[in-house]
Amino acid sequence: MSPHAELVSRLRAAWLSGKTRPMEYRVAQLEALGRFLDEKQQDILEATAADMRKATQLDSAFIRKDPYGVVLIIGPWNYPINLLLVPLIGAIAAGNCVVMKPSEITRNVERLVAETLPRYLDEDCFAVVTAGVEETTRLLENKFDYIFFTGSPSVGRIVMTAAAKHLTPVTLELGGKNPCYVSDSCNVQNVARRVAWGRFFNAGQTCVAPDYVLCSAEMQEKLLPALREAITEFYGPNPRESPDFGRIVGDRQFQRVQALLHSGHTAIGGQTDAEERYIAPTVLVEVQQNDPVMQEEIFGPILPILTVDSVDDAIAFINARERPLVLYVFSSRKEVVNRVLERTSSGGFCANDTIMHMTIPSLPFGGIGQSGLGSYHGRSSFETFSHQRSALLRGAGRETLNTPRYPPYAPHRLPLLRAATETKRRATCLLL
Template sequence: MNPHEGLVSRLRAAWLSGKTRPMEYRVAQLEALGRFLDEKKQDILEATALDMGKVTQLDSAFIRKDPYGVVLIIGPWNYPINLLLVPLIGAIAAGNCAVIKPSEISRNVERLVAETLPKYLDKDCFAVVTAGVEEATRLLENKFDYIFFTGSPSVGRIVMTAAAKHLTPVTLELGGKNPCYVSDNCNVHNVARRVAWGRFFNAGQTCVAPDYVLCSLEMQEKLLPALREAITEFYGPNPQESPNFARIVGDKHFQRVRALLNSGNVAIGGQTDTETRYIAPTVLVDVQQDDPVMQEEIFGPILPIITVASMDDAIAFINARERPLALYVFSSCKKVVNQVLEQTSSGGFCANDTIMHMTLTSLPFGGIGQSGLGRYHGRFSFETFSHPRSALLRGIGREALNDPRYPPYAARRLPLLRAATETKRRAVCAIL
């Protein structure tokens, strides 16, 4: 057993309890840290003197947003234009050169981007690379100054491993199983329409789609007919004939998603057609936690419903799993919404709707933990592709003002040195 496993588990349990969330707690801990610096000041000075032998005003200090250099942007197949060009806009705005790799799975978009985009952009600074798995692996062997990847967690690990060889920073936009808790106190008709839209849009091939519903058994009985009504409203009595319902992108993905229909029992939908890669909008009930449909991101038009006894059970269910890219809650009670928000962790959060939070460019979009690393959208795309370079501009004169920092050090110089470096709040402390 790892000797630190118990320690990490203990700290994680404390974090999950919500102990660190209140502002008062954070302030108290910061003040305690300030007391440490104040009360142990002499000990710290003596220890640093033994270890290292060491102890700005009127200057111009600022942060300059510098481009990283040559960046690599790897796009996914499910939204092959948007999820390739939105990060590219940020890279260009920040002043970078870029290698752009569209997904080989969306073949037509890949060909379009490769053949036409270079005609619009400066070929000296921007290039499109078409590559399968093997070629992409070779591409990642090169040193880039930043890598932006959108895709699955498994491939994200490969990208991050390759980046680590060059100490290259990354943004990983991944995915995960996005929970959707539906409380007993809500408008069932509205919930069904918004959940059905978010789940079945693009045949469920959306990284922020609600992946499964958590609700009481009573709510499930109300929700099923409302979901059936919403699906019919959106796609007609036979969704296979609807021009508004998409298909699974490829045969491999079709076979994977279709196999997930064996989990639980089909309450709505379930029809498939191999030739056209059609899977009907489907709702599953009687789903168990260890069923295959609950072990991976679905990325298809299947919505499992898991029944829970209470909101606390739903929160515990969510927290027992990897942190998702998005988390949804439906309730007419603000207390319920706030409690789910405060007691869980996710890349993004949306109450009483699905997907819409990621359409606001004023909000950063990204995951946490296994669902991703980093943020973008709007100005956050510019920030992602910019290095915040700290800069200090000093004049060559006024050398007398620098005397306190030069050796030999004397007790009479300490007050001036402290005045130049201290950080004040309620108490005074200095970190040298």
Template sequence: MSPHAELVSRLRAAWLSGKTRPMEYRLAQLEGLGRFLDEKKQDILEATAADMRKSRPARRLCADLCEDNHPGVATQLYPQRWPQLPPVCPQPPFEVEVSELSICRSELNHTLNNLGAWMKDKHVEKNWATQLDSAFIRKDPYGVVLIIGPWNYPINLLLVPLIGAIAAGNCVVMKPSEITRNVERLVAEMLPRYLDEDCFAVVTAGVEETTRLLENKFDYIFFTGSPSVGRIVMTAAAKHLTPVTLELGGKNPCYVCDSCNVQNMARRVAWGRFFNAGQTCVAPDYVLCSAEMQEKLLPALREAITEFYGPNPQESPDFGRIVGDRQFQRVQALLHSGHTAIGGQTDAEERYIAPTVLVEVQQDDPIMQEEIFGPILPILTVASVDDAIAFINARERPLVLYVFSSRKEVVKRVLERTSSGGFCANDTIMHMTIPSLPFGGIGQSGLGRYHGRSSFETFSHQRSTLLRGAGRETLNTPRYPPYAPHRLPLLRAATETKRQTTCLLL
């Protein structure tokens, strides 16, 4: 028997009982999730700090406390020494609050505000033969779904899909990332106390155990991670013909037109690229601009980096660290591409890589062959917007495409002639803060969408329903054998949709 098969069977029995279907039940579970976010806020901040602690002195000071999931006690025991030590968390608490807690709360409140409307049956147009009947789409839960979360935003990217799965009436198995093990332990120990344990469960597993977990039959699988692992998940799902959503990544282009406010653009790109030390799937991955714009952009980026993190970002409490040694080594190796115009400093002991800008990068350099997922921004020069569009279209479709221009026609041209999971003009990442905008990739960058109503629809089966009366049998006679040619015009008139003659040009 596959690992966790008994757990999956137990949750499926709970789902088949109809327990999760009433709106009152769904609302109660969502409210419980809200209490978890509110009451465990400090625990979430401390677990994140413990997972991504960055310095040897800080680690020596609170290593045992971190292992016990109480890293915050260190600040109480050493109030005088602590301010002189390098910060514990490579993702500053401000960034955790914004990217993890705030987005989850917004998503949760948006769902609570709209769930009643989303759950209503959607009535559809009918043909003449069914005018006296009821035809609608019922939003049914899939059943038992599996949500696999990543390490870079271990709360947000696990709980936001969970909100949609609960809202749709499913039972859920959650698998947080084993890389952020303190957050994993917090979620496994604490979250079940706020949810119905008959219908929701947290599974802790490494790579091998997760592979075997996928052998179980789930009714839907939601995965966030790399394209390589996404293929493994999709292959496992195919054995049971299980539908999937894959939220992957990609190299997100950022085209900078000559007609833009360089200072504003530099600040917004620097914020999006270096937020969480670049470990963000929607971060701008590289910049395309003219050679003239590059000359203006470099000093503006240097100024923005200094404004954000000071003259030495390594000492800034607002600049993050790479999550692990393996990831650090991978990102560090990418620094050999092109020429370093800004930054480039590294410290393996702290897993620190400075905010870095590379120029003279070639299309076949290693940094252009994979998602960077670190605080490095390559700049490549193009002659025109058309060359930028051609460059983008010659590659896999990205998760998001950014464009900076004060000319609306340039923004419109890039939007209409490219394809990407999302699109954002004159800013970075901010489209993620709008629950009513569907979020998802296309092609290599993902499959499916979520956020807001899209999350509810992702975890809902659109069940086509026709409710006919048991009488009026005379109206059905034309369709029954023995067939007669003279009945065909009547039957066609009753069932076919007619083409409207309205002129589309008007």
């Protein structure tokens, strides 16, 4: 292992241990940084003088929310209207011009948006582009001032690479394998209904759906009949005939999801129909960590269950993988919920329910790491599409107040310089 890799590994181990999370630890480290600045002040001045030879009050300072300019929004196919228009609302509110690229997989929605939306918006500032993979690649060659993409991590990397050529900022709303830990202390029927709803809504084609369950072997025995009962309650004895159960969006996606059914053992469901692109609500047990169903986001109506011995084992399992878009935990014990919350990292977190966290407008929605970059929803949508422009408005007069900052510098002028620049608060330091 190289020295750099060893260093990063050591720091990551410390971070995973939870050492940096307590407030007392953070305060202590900030106080230590303050001592460094106080105790090494003269050394810092001498070092900066040797390297660079350098050494607000009565003004108006503020942050102005400016639009970025011309924004590109690339929407997905699983919620083709919502996930295109919600970011569009934020972009419009922030004052941008927008190019929208709906998914080519949902052709009817793509055609509807392309043909009708421009009639409602100012065509000088808003446009819809219909494009497949090749055309989208060429579209990304253009310089945009901001790019908002919702889709898979693999395509997200392509979008980010294209954006990097122009140093264009991005928001990437990606997916991932969202864990759902079910502790032994919970109402099994409630858990089953809420997990089944979150997993099988839209035939599982939801980026925030619980992707797999972690629980004890004892809880699995209780959970299976409760899940079977919930599925029957929602979709009847034959979900294929239910008007409330969806279908996989396309043939290629159907074949991919169908192949995942070979993982583990089918405890519930498993029926398929290629002509209808139907896959029944399915629960898999005896799933292994290296099975295909555990290697990628499922994005279909399949729920694997893996058994763990304790909450700590569940936390270790989650932390050994990429950080998910959302993490779910079910428990009637607050200490269990807080333990999972404090010792893991994810884009979002939801206890004792699924999906509902993203319906609260005051909560920013987004991923972390491989599950995404940036956030939106509610006010956060406006913030995402706004550049926070720092501004200082200084009067043209009162030049005598500026005299201490001008060279030539002398030690006796240092107190005046500090008085003219520092903010009046305890333990203030100024880095020039």
